[in-house]
Amino acid sequence: MAFLLLVCFSLIISMSSGADNITANQSLSGDQTIISKGEHFELGFFKAGNSSNYYIGLWYKKVSEQTIAWVANRATPVKDRFKSELKIINGNLVLLDESNSSIWSTDVNYTNSNLNSVIAILLEDGNLVLRNGSNSTENIWQSFDFPAHTWLPGGRIAYNNKTGRKQLLTSWKSNEDPAEGLFSLELDPVERQYLIKWNKTTQYWTSGSWDEQNKIFKLVPEMRLNYIYNFSYVTTDNESYFTYSLYNPEIISRFVMDVSGQIKQLSWLDASQQWNLFWSQPRQQCEVYDFCGAFGLCRESTLPFCNCLTGFIPKSQSDWNLNDFSGGCVRKTNLVCGRTSEKFGFLPISSSKPQNFTSIPVGSLAECERSCLNDCSCNAYSYVNNNCSIWNGNLLDLSEDNSNEITVNVKVASRDLPSEKKNKGVIIGAVVGAVVGLVLIMGLVLLLIRRNKRRLVGKTSVEGTLISFVYRDLQAATKNFSDKLGGGGFGSVFKGTLSDSSIVAVKKLESVSQGEKQFRTEVSTIGTIQHVNLVRLRGFCSEGKNKVLVYDYMPNGSLDAHLFSVDKLLDWKTRYQIAVGTARGLVYLHEKCRDCIIHCDIKPENILLDGDLCPKVADFGLAKLIGRDFSRALTTMRGTRGYLAPEWLSGVAITMKADVYSYGMMIFEFISGKRNSEQSQDGKKQFFPMQAANVLLGGDDILSLLDPRLHREATVEEVTKLCKVACWCIQDDEDRRPAMSQVEQILDGVLDVNMPPMPQSLKLFVFSFTHPFFFFSTE
Numbered sequence: 001m002a003f004l005l006l007v008c009f010s011l012i013i014s015m016s017s018g019a020d021n022i023t024a025n026q027s028l029s030g031d032q033t034i035i036s037k038g039e040h041f042e043l044g045f046f047k048a049g050n051s052s053n054y055y056i057g058l059w060y061k062k063v064s065e066q067t068i069a070w071v072a073n074r075a076t077p078v079k080d081r082f083k084s085e086l087k088i089i090n091g092n093l094v095l096l097d098e099s100n101s102s103i104w105s106t107d108v109n110y111t112n113s114n115l116n117s118v119i120a121i122l123l124e125d126g127n128l129v130l131r132n133g134s135n136s137t138e139n140i141w142q143s144f145d146f147p148a149h150t151w152l153p154g155g156r157i158a159y160n161n162k163t164g165r166k167q168l169l170t171s172w173k174s175n176e177d178p179a180e181g182l183f184s185l186e187l188d189p190v191e192r193q194y195l196i197k198w199n200k201t202t203q204y205w206t207s208g209s210w211d212e213q214n215k216i217f218k219l220v221p222e223m224r225l226n227y228i229y230n231f232s233y234v235t236t237d238n239e240s241y242f243t244y245s246l247y248n249p250e251i252i253s254r255f256v257m258d259v260s261g262q263i264k265q266l267s268w269l270d271a272s273q274q275w276n277l278f279w280s281q282p283r284q285q286c287e288v289y290d291f292c293g294a295f296g297l298c299r300e301s302t303l304p305f306c307n308c309l310t311g312f313i314p315k316s317q318s319d320w321n322l323n324d325f326s327g328g329c330v331r332k333t334n335l336v337c338g339r340t341s342e343k344f345g346f347l348p349i350s351s352s353k354p355q356n357f358t359s360i361p362v363g364s365l366a367e368c369e370r371s372c373l374n375d376c377s378c379n380a381y382s383y384v385n386n387n388c389s390i391w392n393g394n395l396l397d398l399s400e401d402n403s404n405e406i407t408v409n410v411k412v413a414s415r416d417l418p419s420e421k422k423n424k425g426v427i428i429g430a431v432v433g434a435v436v437g438l439v440l441i442m443g444l445v446l447l448l449i450r451r452n453k454r455r456l457v458g459k460t461s462v463e464g465t466l467i468s469f470v471y472r473d474l475q476a477a478t479k480n481f482s483d484k485l486g487g488g489g490f491g492s493v494f495k496g497t498l499s500d501s502s503i504v505a506v507k508k509l510e511s512v513s514q515g516e517k518q519f520r521t522e523v524s525t526i527g528t529i530q531h532v533n534l535v536r537l538r539g540f541c542s543e544g545k546n547k548v549l550v551y552d553y554m555p556n557g558s559l560d561a562h563l564f565s566v567d568k569l570l571d572w573k574t575r576y577q578i579a580v581g582t583a584r585g586l587v588y589l590h591e592k593c594r595d596c597i598i599h600c601d602i603k604p605e606n607i608l609l610d611g612d613l614c615p616k617v618a619d620f621g622l623a624k625l626i627g628r629d630f631s632r633a634l635t636t637m638r639g640t641r642g643y644l645a646p647e648w649l650s651g652v653a654i655t656m657k658a659d660v661y662s663y664g665m666m667i668f669e670f671i672s673g674k675r676n677s678e679q680s681q682d683g684k685k686q687f688f689p690m691q692a693a694n695v696l697l698g699g700d701d702i703l704s705l706l707d708p709r710l711h712r713e714a715t716v717e718e719v720t721k722l723c724k725v726a727c728w729c730i731q732d733d734e735d736r737r738p739a740m741s742q743v744e745q746i747l748d749g750v751l752d753v754n755m756p757p758m759p760q761s762l763k764l765f766v767f768s769f770t771h772p773f774f775f776f777s778t779e
């Protein structure tokens, strides 16, 4: 009884402190907080990590992991939060420390004298505002104008053209200290792009630009479809800014300028109680300029990323312990110049070439080395292709990046040189380098050959191959669109018979946002694409709103009807051939057409089978044909979600690798004969790709994965191969996924395939079907 009372009592107390505002005669101190009306955000004192300092900040109320979205007094922490107060004084929100002195203030200069009614309100979107009374909607001051490291939906990355003031994100100093760190994200209003800067002065990364026509950030110069964020770029007389909103306000998502120097986009998944990284830029930690400081070497493959060069130690070990590497490294033994010059040697390292070198006109390696030896300020030299480069200042931005490494010889005191040189790594590096180089060169040669070929074939006129139909004729051919073959997000397909008695599939398109001219251009592009594994477009009709495509009819319908049906069964050999044929069709779309085409919607429904069960990819080119609404339609369509690559969620550029992902997801279904989204019958309830990856990586019985209806009638080699390919295809990191041409070569046996790593987001997908991971659930 007493216990119950106590519970009720504490409930009342915590509720009564749930105001969303601070008024003129109130203050906030100690553990008190204010909470936005819908309880999304909470404001109060917090401390970061093990630090003993307190800051005023706001965080997500509904997110179980402390996640600070804004900090007021970044540079001026308080020690005792119970003796400190946040209150409104003369219309300003002011933070008073232990000795009652103002250490942070909103600093609004009023011309008005009546300031009693000014209050601070924490709004639902995480914006803390000052308003003149509760009925006012005008913000006198807002925290959105002074973001810390987080860009919330509705916030702005802005540049004021009148005052020159930039509204930017600045990383935290370290995970324990929200003071301003080295990295910032700001707007470049001239190029309409955003810049990530290092230490506010040195620009090192610029990424993305504003695509006026499609109203999106273009993050890479490829087709990009976005459906989760509504980005806009706004220019007024006074300022320019980027802002964004979420189409689905239920999603908790943020951009953050991280201490790692990467801009990250994270979304909270309730099911796993974790922030999930969907996208970061730069992708790789070591691409962040000078992440490891002077004489630090960045290695993507090891943790921590940074290590000092041999003969060097961290300048500040305590900073390094906090993962703040920016201070870099210093020599263990200082070099004494002059006659002691024989007391040091050179240590070769492999790195991408550091900036800020001087070129010396000498003719040999020995001379190059000697000029560095004789120059007191020289810290390193390299001699590549008869070019001698010398570094006099600090060696910055050293990173082991596999593509363009050179050997840099660093001057180190003899006593700090290792007694025995480790040659192994270098040799392996060299071999790998040589192989990579060879492959690159071969690729280039192939590309050139292909280009030349294309040039020879490219000019043949294909204008005549497409028939422009009259709508009335198509109505007649399809008996007024009565014999429906199937439907999808972009329109329904009907069977028809043309006057020459050939049978066709007629697709009536819906919601085409493309203009007439654009539509015809895209259609004629699709018309030129012909390949044995692609469904041929025979003609089209475009009369006002009536947009129709006419394709060859495929008597065996779509693959899903065969793969998942109870009364049809595809044997293993046929499944394998369909996998190969589909890969060929995609290779053609991706690499061999004049304008590369990303299909965007690879799934069994879009693989059609001709009379001989030869697969033909359907519906390619629709993305451009439909235009603006394509991505939203796609991502809201039931039956598509399970095949969509994670980058569709993140709103970054969609590349051909998104097709590779969908292909991989589909291949798993070839093996199991079931939809991945269907939970397995035997009660294991494991997402099939996850199960397959586990069996594959565990070296278990691979045929146990096979569709039970096949009674293990398949070759272990082929099932293993498809399984490996599928696992590679669904890697989270696009760069890790193979190109379709590689997939084709692997399936053809021309190329070997390694054991894939476990695709990380599979763990998320386990939740996705019980707990919609793809947030749109219209239908």
Ligand SMILES: *[C@@H]1O[C@H](CO)[C@@H](O)[C@H](O)[C@H]1NC(C)=O
Residues within 6 Å of the ligand: 018, 019, 020, 021, 119, 121, 133, 134
């Ligand atoms: C401030 O919060 C209190 C407690 O929730 C509420 O009663 C009051 O209406 C709020 N005042 C304003 C001006 O919003």
Ligand SMILES: *[C@@H]1O[C@H](CO)[C@@H](O)[C@H](O)[C@H]1NC(C)=O
Residues within 6 Å of the ligand: 024, 025, 116
């Ligand atoms: C706060 O100030 C308002 C008017 O500004 C007044 O009506 C109210 O009584 C005050 N509340 C307290 C607790 O002093």
Ligand SMILES: *[C@@H]1O[C@H](CO)[C@@H](O)[C@H](O)[C@H]1NC(C)=O
Residues within 6 Å of the ligand: 049, 050
């Ligand atoms: C905080 O301190 C504890 C104990 O001193 C330690 O175990 C923990 O790793 C520290 N946490 C961080 C984030 O440094």
Ligand SMILES: *[C@@H]1O[C@H](CO)[C@@H](O)[C@H](O)[C@H]1NC(C)=O
Residues within 6 Å of the ligand: 100, 102
């Ligand atoms: C704290 O400072 C404010 C003005 O900054 C003053 O009005 C107030 O009386 C001071 N309070 C104490 C306890 O000194």
Ligand SMILES: *[C@@H]1O[C@H](CO)[C@@H](O)[C@H](O)[C@H]1NC(C)=O
Residues within 6 Å of the ligand: 107, 108, 109
């Ligand atoms: C308010 O006025 C002070 C002194 O004139 C000035 O330093 C400060 O920048 C002004 N603040 C704003 C927000 O304009």
Ligand SMILES: *[C@@H]1O[C@H](CO)[C@@H](O)[C@H](O)[C@H]1NC(C)=O
Residues within 6 Å of the ligand: 091, 110, 112, 113, 114, 115, 117, 118, 132, 133
């Ligand atoms: C707030 O509104 C009141 C009445 O509408 C007005 O008298 C007062 O000057 C306003 N104060 C400010 C700071 O705008």
Ligand SMILES: *[C@@H]1O[C@H](CO)[C@@H](O)[C@H](O)[C@H]1NC(C)=O
Residues within 6 Å of the ligand: 133, 134, 135
């Ligand atoms: C705010 O608006 C409501 C309704 O519009 C009105 O009843 C109330 O008196 C207003 N409050 C103030 C402080 O103006």
Ligand SMILES: *[C@@H]1O[C@H](CO)[C@@H](O)[C@H](O)[C@H]1NC(C)=O
Residues within 6 Å of the ligand: 161, 189, 190, 235, 240
């Ligand atoms: C800023 O204003 C100047 C003139 O007022 C104009 O020439 C310039 O284009 C503007 N810049 C931007 C980015 O709007």
Ligand SMILES: *[C@@H]1O[C@H](CO)[C@@H](O)[C@H](O)[C@H]1NC(C)=O
Residues within 6 Å of the ligand: 182, 199, 201, 326, 327
């Ligand atoms: C950042 O720049 C400031 C001034 O430009 C400089 O004093 C500081 O040392 C720099 N910090 C680092 C870590 O390079």
Ligand SMILES: *[C@@H]1O[C@H](CO)[C@@H](O)[C@H](O)[C@H]1NC(C)=O
Residues within 6 Å of the ligand: 230, 231, 232, 245, 247
């Ligand atoms: C996207 O944002 C713009 C500008 O904020 C707005 O006008 C538009 O209605 C939004 N679109 C959708 C679909 O929410």
Ligand SMILES: *[C@@H]1O[C@H](CO)[C@@H](O)[C@H](O)[C@H]1NC(C)=O
Residues within 6 Å of the ligand: 162, 236, 237, 238
């Ligand atoms: C631009 O700034 C001027 C003052 O500098 C202000 O009067 C005007 O309202 C501002 N325009 C906009 C669109 O904010």
Ligand SMILES: *[C@@H]1O[C@H](CO)[C@@H](O)[C@H](O)[C@H]1NC(C)=O
Residues within 6 Å of the ligand: 355, 356, 392, 393, 396
């Ligand atoms: C490059 O070297 C010059 C002269 O040694 C120096 O002033 C400059 O700061 C260096 N730049 C970088 C990025 O280290």
